Amino acid sequence: MANVGTSRPVDPSRFPEHPEEMVWQQRAVSLSMDPKEVERIQLAGVRKRFAELRPKIPALDGLATEQGIDEIKTLNDAAPLLFKHSIYKSYPISLIEKNRFDRLTAWLSKLTTCDLSGVKTEGVESIDDWLDAVRRDAGVRVMHTTGTSGKLSFLPRGPAEAARQVRYSYLPITQDGEDDPADLDQMPMVLIGYRHMYNAYGAMIDSVVEELYEGDESMLSPLYPGRMSADMVSLGGRLSAANDRGDRSAISPALLARREKFIEDQKQAPAQRKNFYDKVFDTLRGKPIVMAANWIMLYEMMEAGRERGLTSVFAPESRITVSGGTKGKTLPEGYQEEIRQFLGVPRFFEGYGMSEMSTLMPQCSEGKFHALPWMIVYLLDPETGQPVSRNGTHTGRFGVIDLAQESRWGGVLSGDEVTMTFGPCKCGKPGPFVEPMIRRFSEKEGGDDKITCAGAPEAHDKALAFLTEIE
Amino acid sequence: MTATGYSVPLIIRGKVIEDGDVEHGGRGGDISFRSPDVRRHIDQLPLHSPGAMADLYRLSMEDILEFLGALGQRLTLEQNRWVQQAFDISCRTSGLGADILRNMYENMGSLLNRDSLREVAERTIGIPHLEGWVETRLDNGQLARVRAFGSRSVHIVAGNAPGTSVTTVARNALTRGDAIIKTPSNDPLTASAVARTMIEMAPDHPLTKHISVAYWKGGDTEIEENLYQSANIEKIVAWGGMASIKHIAKYIGPGVELVSLDPKLSSTIIGREAFADEATEAAVAQLLAIDAGGLNQEACVNARVVYVQSGTDAAGIARLNRFGERLYETVQALPSTLSSPAVRMDVALADEIEALKLGGDEWYKVIGGGRKGAVIVSQDSEPVDFARMLANRVINLVPVDDVDTPVRAVTSYTQTIGIYPESLKRALRDRLALQGAQRLVTLGSALGMANHGIQDAIEPLRRMCRWIVEEETELPAPPQAA
Numbered sequence: 025m026a027n028v029g030t031s032r033p034v035d036p037s038r039f040p041e042h043p044e045e046m047v048w049q050q051r052a053v054s055l056s057m058d059p060k061e062v063e064r065i066q067l068a069g070v071r072k073r074f075a076e077l078r079p080k081i082p083a084l085d086g087l088a089t090e091q092g093i094d095e096i097k098t099l100n101d102a103a104p105l106l107f108k109h110s111i112y113k114s115y116p117i118s119l120i121e122k123n124r125f126d127r128l129t130a131w132l133s134k135l136t137t138c139d140l141s142g143v144k145t146e147g148v149e150s151i152d153d154w155l156d157a158v159r160r161d162a163g164v165r166v167m168h169t170t171g172t173s174g175k176l177s178f179l180p181r182g183p184a185e186a187a188r189q190v191r192y193s194y195l196p197i198t199q200d201g202e203d204d205p206a207d208l209d210q211m212p213m214v215l216i217g218y219r220h221m222y223n224a225y226g227a228m229i230d231s232v233v234e235e236l237y238e239g240d241e242s243m244l245s246p247l248y249p250g251r252m253s254a255d256m257v258s259l260g261g262r263l264s265a266a267n268d269r270g271d272r273s274a275i276s277p278a279l280l281a282r283r284e285k286f287i288e289d290q291k292q293a294p295a296q297r298k299n300f301y302d303k304v305f306d307t308l309r310g311k312p313i314v315m316a317a318n319w320i321m322l323y324e325m326m327e328a329g330r331e332r333g334l335t336s337v338f339a340p341e342s343r344i345t346v347s348g349g350t351k352g353k354t355l356p357e358g359y360q361e362e363i364r365q366f367l368g369v370p371r372f373f374e375g376y377g378m379s380e381m382s383t384l385m386p387q388c389s390e391g392k393f394h395a396l397p398w399m400i401v402y403l404l405d406p407e408t409g410q411p412v413s414r415n416g417t418h419t420g421r422f423g424v425i426d427l428a429q430e431s432r433w434g435g436v437l438s439g440d441e442v443t444m445t446f447g448p449c450k451c452g453k454p455g456p457f458v459e460p461m462i463r464r465f466s467e468k469e470g471g472d473d474k475i476t477c478a479g480a481p482e483a484h485d486k487a488l489a490f491l492t493e494i495e
Numbered sequence: 496m497t498a499t500g501y502s503v504p505l506i507i508r509g510k511v512i513e514d515g516d517v518e519h520g521g522r523g524g525d526i527s528f529r530s531p532d533v534r535r536h537i538d539q540l541p542l543h544s545p546g547a548m549a550d551l552y553r554l555s556m557e558d559i560l561e562f563l564g565a566l567g568q569r570l571t572l573e574q575n576r577w578v579q580q581a582f583d584i585s586c587r588t589s590g591l592g593a594d595i596l597r598n599m600y601e602n603m604g605s606l607l608n609r610d611s612l613r614e615v616a617e618r619t620i621g622i623p624h625l626e627g628w629v630e631t632r633l634d635n636g637q638l639a640r641v642r643a644f645g646s647r648s649v650h651i652v653a654g655n656a657p658g659t660s661v662t663t664v665a666r667n668a669l670t671r672g673d674a675i676i677k678t679p680s681n682d683p684l685t686a687s688a689v690a691r692t693m694i695e696m697a698p699d700h701p702l703t704k705h706i707s708v709a710y711w712k713g714g715d716t717e718i719e720e721n722l723y724q725s726a727n728i729e730k731i732v733a734w735g736g737m738a739s740i741k742h743i744a745k746y747i748g749p750g751v752e753l754v755s756l757d758p759k760l761s762s763t764i765i766g767r768e769a770f771a772d773e774a775t776e777a778a779v780a781q782l783l784a785i786d787a788g789g790l791n792q793e794a795c796v797n798a799r800v801v802y803v804q805s806g807t808d809a810a811g812i813a814r815l816n817r818f819g820e821r822l823y824e825t826v827q828a829l830p831s832t833l834s835s836p837a838v839r840m841d842v843a844l845a846d847e848i849e850a851l852k853l854g855g856d857e858w859y860k861v862i863g864g865g866r867k868g869a870v871i872v873s874q875d876s877e878p879v880d881f882a883r884m885l886a887n888r889v890i891n892l893v894p895v896d897d898v899d900t901p902v903r904a905v906t907s908y909t910q911t912i913g914i915y916p917e918s919l920k921r922a923l924r925d926r927l928a929l930q931g932a933q934r935l936v937t938l939g940s941a942l943g944m945a946n947h948g949i950q951d952a953i954e955p956l957r958r959m960c961r962w963i964v965e966e967e968t969e970l971p972a973p974p975q976a977a
Binding site for chain 1: 840842843846847849850851852853854855856857858859875877879880881
């Protein structure tokens with residue numbers, strides 16, 4: 025019973041009408057489905073989603089009208105219906121500065137089928153308050169990103185998606201070819217972050233505690249016990265940008281005061297970190313654990329463990345997901361292997377995706393990221409926006425229609441340049457799959473050694489540094 | 496699409512080195528090119544002995560102006576193969592359309608016009624200070640004789656317009672300096688085209704002998720730590736590029752000064768007089784179109800956010816929306832030698848605009864989009880949140896009731912502000928200056944470069960000089976022994 029969140033029986037004949045049910049299929053089965061069959065299901069699925077969501081999501085209707093799309097005959101016909109990922113931050117940031125959370129709610133309601141009309145925003149004076157109000161009054165969990173400019177994207181997650189959250193979370197941490205693990209409820213989780221977070225990861229943590237651990241908080245070891253404030257995440261970037269402009273006038277004194285308190289609280293962080301490592305190394309030593317982190321976090325953990333004279337701290341079957349680069353920091357050569365040895369875990373999991381998607385695309389034995397069958401993946405020419413043909417290998421801009429999204433439109437276009445193959449992978453599975461070399465278009469534009477006299481957007485680097493420290 | 500086969504020389508004081516040791520670019524840029532490994536020549540690159548600049552002092556200002564004028568005559572696109580090559584590579588790297596670039600390269604020699612450079616030298620430094628010791632008697636009776644000497648400088652030039660390279664050569668000559676021009680990857684050849692033309696024209700001329708041009712990848716610590724030392728240079732003159740300036744800052748210390756022409760953005764304030772009548776409104780749209788759309792909005796001087804005193808009530812917003820339509824059409828009608836659809840789309844900016852159309856239509860009216868550019872009319876007094884990304888002829892019109900809002904929005908990042916009408920400019924100039932603005936211009940003339948020599952709130956030519964004083968003091972006669 026404990027595994028209610030991770031598995032459920034499926035009836036494949038229902039998939040064309042209910043593509044979200046593929047989520048419950050064994051991962052190994054999902055990844056080896058016949059591409060023709062997947063295409064048939066996806067075409068039926070995207071037609072259904074488009075038909076049911078267009079009347080309910082004004083932004084989708086607007087896009088379809090602008091693009092003149094009323095019917096979808098092939099998968100590529102739906103490519104013009106990808107939302108630019110920036111749509112989830114298309115509100116003016118002044119709404120937040122001026123406490124117009126009523127209007128922010130109205131904006132968000134254009135992007136979801138969920139009824140937000142009952143959300144009460146009187147007295148709401150911060151993003152945190154607003155996130156709580158939307159959850160309390162409408163049952164919608166709004167997940168925010170960590171936009172480096174300080175402007176956060178807001179992704180609404182309805183009840184249907186919430187019920188699949190645990191399942192989503194575990195899909196990328198299954199070994200290639202193995203059956204879906206059944207013992208995850210027995211594995212404690214190490215959380216290098218705040219206990220309460222309103223980003224996609226935080227949504228996952230809450231679902232895991234509730235469903236998988238049946239409310240047993242002792243299964244979870246968070247680094248910080250409190251809440252990661254969305255306002256502070258946002259303020260970091262806004263302050264940094266404001267400082268670079270020499271203008272702080274748009275940031276309210278109340279928020280600046282909260283920042284003082286936040287900085288004061290941060291002074292406890294070293295002690296909290298020490299307690300965290302003491303507890304993790306004491307109580308979880310030699311046990312299989314679940315953990316998600318980036319290389320910098322893992323490196324710090326290794327340093328803390330080595331101070332205590334430890335090595336091979338966890339059981340080798342632990343499920344550790346690693347993501348991101350090293351955020352501009354330089355780590356000594358061979359650090360990845362050192363970290364693996366320290367943790368005692370020979371293989372880490374990686375995935376590719378974005379917050380807008382239901383889950384990550386898991387990595388195969390060849391290191392490629394495979395699309396799950398409810399994800400219609402696209403590759404677009406970055407200049408023309410035209411989709412490439414759905415066979416062979418191409419490089420372009422990654423987009424997806426995620427058919428598991430029911431309360432918002434699952435079509436989204438990333439800012440990533442990827443190389444993707446529509447066809448079989450050396451690992452033996454059919455594809456499509458994405459190569460591990462992934463690059464942001466923004467890096468490409470600003471890359472190399474070009475110098476112009478205009479502009480100052482590099483303020484973002486500093487904002488990112490600030491965020492890294494509080495995350 | 497990567498174009499290869501370009502060769503970028505290293506030029507050290509009249510000597511051209513053409514070994515293609517190192518391959519650059521080709522990663523994300525549109526070109527790749529080969530150039531000599533600057534590391535192998537690093538010992539020759541700086542002028543080790545400052546005394547070797549004495550040859551420049553055998554030239555009079557008129558000699559210098561004559562040389563520059565003659566150089567300008569030779570910098571033509573038709574006949575100068577080095578200029579042709581620089582033009583060719585710029586067509587592949589620049590955000591400017593080919594017609595605009597052709598126009599710029601055809602006219603680059605005019606930046607060396609003798610009379611206009613004489614005016615620059617006279618107005619910014621004063622020719623007597625460049626030609627000799629200028630004497631003043633101080634109140635205490637002392638004599639002070641001041642002369643402006645040239646300095647050994649590294650110039651990190653911007654690549655978005657060829658003019659910066661030509662201007663750098665001119666400024667170095669007028670101040671009698673020794674310049675090492677570090678070129679950017681988006682314009683690796685213009686500076687060397689000028690230097691090669693100088694070598695062809697007069698290989699042993701002192702001005703030719705005090706120009707070096709090098710490309711290395713900005714941030715190469717091995718080269719930069721070696722070069723940026725007080726034994727080698729006195730100044731670094733850096734144009735634009737926030738990352739580049741922050742990077743250089745760590746080499747600044749006693750003996751090495753930074754003359755920073757920071758990356759900037761510009762804006763516009765239009766008073767209610769613009770709506771006086773139909774003809775005035777059309778004329779204002781035309782002037783604004785040039786400031787914003789000229790040179791494809793690639794330069795720091797281009798208008799981006801435009802505050803318009805249209806009023807913020809329904810009638811005011813409707814007025815501004817109509818003006819936005821007119822402005823969009825006017826930008827589209829600009830001649831191709833001045834403005835073109837985007838050569839290179841900024842994907843992130845295009846995404847923001849698309850997102851506004853669908854999710855932000857309550858607050859912003861988007862006219863146009865895509866390669867042609869756009870006018871975004873804010874429906875209240877706030878600019879778009881991505882104002883600092885505006886490029887590719889995307890203009891944000893912001894309605895205001897009074898001019899306090901735009902004045903408050905000015906910061907030290909604001910370079911040029913175009914203002915209509917003139918009376919408003921004069922009324923606001925002190926406040927704008929205090930807020931941080933650096934250049935206030937008549938609407939429609941933002942792209943011009945006047946001969947006053949003021950740039951980014953400094954006088955770069957004065958800063959490029961070393962100001963030396965000779966003091967003469969009449970001391971009381973020493974007491975005589977009894």
